[in-house]
Amino acid sequence: MLSQTPKSVSQMIAMLKEKGYKQTDKRRDLLEVFADEKRYLSAKEVQESLKDKYPGLSFDTIYRNLSVFAEHGLLEETEWEGEKKFRFACSTDHHHHHIICLKCGATKSVDACPMDSVTTNMDGFDITGHKFEIYGYCQMCKKG
Structure with a gap:
């Protein structure tokens, strides 16, 4: 990578x-x-x-x-x-996630990360990564 x-x-x-x-x-x-x-x-x-x-x-x-x-x-x-x-791949180096339109595939960056609020005891589990995506319909696809 x-x-x-x-x-x-x-x-x-x-x-x-x-x-x-x-x-x-x-x-x-x-x-x-x-x-x-x-x-x-x-x-x-x-x-x-x-x-x-x-x-x-x-x-x-x-x-x-x-x-x-x-x-x-x-x-x-x-x-x-x-x-x-x-x-x-995004050219930005900071951690972020995406909103993805299910119809046209357009994306928008989201800087918030749900992992920031994970407070559950992981009992020695080593987290090596995660994936979070939000799906929906963009303005153009909602109209059509």
């Missing part, structure tokens, strides 16, 4: 290359989809957006690359409705 997320697709490609991954046009284009969208996307949505440029690009190849990007901190992943979705 990166300590600071790269800010551009070029920086992300360079980081992947440093980690031993080949620099390919497909990988760059996969990342560009997220740079243009600014929301959570499924692998199917990514495949749909790249189908004209790469008609034979398989779902498995896309999913495998998205998982590698998430593993290295380039993308964040979440799951809802039984499907993994991905978005660019």
Whole structure:
């Protein structure tokens, strides 16, 4: 995991290359989809957006690359409705969570963290992380 997320697709490609991954046009284009969208996307949505440029690009190849990007901190992943979705990792270094629109996948940062109020005795349990997301509908999706 990166300590600071790269800010551009070029920086992300360079980081992947440093980690031993080949620099390919497909990988760059996969990342560009997220740079243009600014929301959570499924692998199917990514495949749909790249189908004209790469008609034979398989779902498995896309999913495998998205998982590698998430593993290295380039993308964040979440799951809802039984499907993994991905978005660019936030460029902010401070701890926060997200509100996610269930219709369009738009996100908004929330600085509050429910872990701040956890006062229960953990009985020696070492917490290594947590995940908290709020789901609903954005202003645009509520209207439509």
